[in-house]
Amino acid sequence: MSTMYKLKNMSDSRILITGGMGFIGSTLAHKLLSLEANVTLYDAMLPWYGGNPANIREIKDKVRFIKGDTRNFKLLSKSVKDTDVILNLAAQVSHPISMSHPLLDIDINCVGNLNVLEACRRFNDDATVVYSGTRGQVGEALYLPVDEKHPDNPLDINGIDKLAAEKYHLLYNRVYGIPTTSVRVGNTYGPRHQMKHGHYGVLNYFIRKAMLGETIKVYGDGKQTRDYCYVDDVADALILAAQKKSAIGEVFLIGSGEMIKFIDMVRKVIEIVGKGSYKLAPFPPGRREINVRNYYTTNRKIKSILGWEPRTSLEDGLRKTIAFYREKLKEYI
Numbered sequence: 001m002s003t004m005y006k007l008k009n010m011s012d013s014r015i016l017i018t019g020g021m022g023f024i025g026s027t028l029a030h031k032l033l034s035l036e037a038n039v040t041l042y043d044a045m046l047p048w049y050g051g052n053p054a055n056i057r058e059i060k061d062k063v064r065f066i067k068g069d070t071r072n073f074k075l076l077s078k079s080v081k082d083t084d085v086i087l088n089l090a091a092q093v094s095h096p097i098s099m100s101h102p103l104l105d106i107d108i109n110c111v112g113n114l115n116v117l118e119a120c121r122r123f124n125d126d127a128t129v130v131y132s133g134t135r136g137q138v139g140e141a142l143y144l145p146v147d148e149k150h151p152d153n154p155l156d157i158n159g160i161d162k163l164a165a166e167k168y169h170l171l172y173n174r175v176y177g178i179p180t181t182s183v184r185v186g187n188t189y190g191p192r193h194q195m196k197h198g199h200y201g202v203l204n205y206f207i208r209k210a211m212l213g214e215t216i217k218v219y220g221d222g223k224q225t226r227d228y229c230y231v232d233d234v235a236d237a238l239i240l241a242a243q244k245k246s247a248i249g250e251v252f253l254i255g256s257g258e259m260i261k262f263i264d265m266v267r268k269v270i271e272i273v274g275k276g277s278y279k280l281a282p283f284p285p286g287r288r289e290i291n292v293r294n295y296y297t298t299n300r301k302i303k304s305i306l307g308w309e310p311r312t313s314l315e316d317g318l319r320k321t322i323a324f325y326r327e328k329l330k331e332y333i
């Protein structure tokens, strides 16, 4: 694994993280504080998602928290002023929920993101905005590994809305000159992910099931392939995108570079936890149709432009994640 990039000190930067109390947002907050940045978290703490006070317990006196929704334009407009960088992560993150509640998904993922951009255009058009897109924007891979030239054919409402939001970001760069970038994040796991349910972030949810000695249901034959990226690596990619001017106007795909069969990931979780079991089960109605069969990505573009490469192997990442939940599971379920 590479160690080629180095994150710069950010003591002169004021950073706003939307969705900052969640899994990736709070990991960013920890890292940015270690780079001496001035950090504000903007999060609606919607009950179904990963916002959790435990995520920032050790740093709560060092960050500012605004309880706010990206759909609240007035509050957002106030909050984007006096900010140098916006790491724009607030989202409806679940693929199945986007199908059962399509208007909620549009509301948060389209209207919410347009609000962030409009607030910047009107009140702070110098702010650098880094958007966290998703592998779900690509849909079923026509070739592997997927790269930035791959066509986008999302299989669900979430992928469509996240793609629209990415395009809003690029448009606001092209037309209004706001420095925006999109980093399309793949399946991410690690400490601080919610463990309440398995509607998204299933690897983390499987850790919970294994730790409680339960049976993990694997839908289909388990042979679909995935690329699981450790959260620290994802946070580094987002920070690098904010630090480097060469990222502006670009879209990057990121992943671990390690392809693994779904069933093998489950077996690895059970092996490292030392408990739990699995069984194959049919997809629930409507789930197969939105399940991408195979995905993994090359990191060639982000490596050549930003110098980023994943540093954490699945084995090491799982061990760190499981060690975290051995201490803190109760705060996440």
Ligand SMILES: NC(=O)c1ccc[n+]([C@@H]2O[C@H](COP(=O)([O-])OP(=O)(O)OC[C@H]3O[C@@H](n4cnc5c(N)ncnc54)[C@H](O)[C@@H]3O)[C@@H](O)[C@H]2O)c1
Pocket (backbone or CB within 6 Å): 018, 019, 020, 021, 022, 023, 024, 025, 042, 043, 044, 045, 046, 049, 050, 051, 052, 068, 069, 070, 071, 088, 089, 090, 091, 092, 093, 108, 112, 132, 133, 134, 135, 184, 185, 186, 187, 188, 189, 193, 194, 201
């Ligand atoms: N975790 C992954 O595997 C993954 C994969 C691809 C993309 N992403 C993207 O990364 C970003 C962060 O996801 P995460 O995994 O940290 O999820 P998370 O659920 O842990 O965090 C999302 C946070 O956003 C907040 N939020 C939701 N709607 C909001 C709104 N309207 N206004 C303000 N806050 C709101 C939630 O309260 C939560 O704290 C999202 O944009 C997601 O689409 C994540």
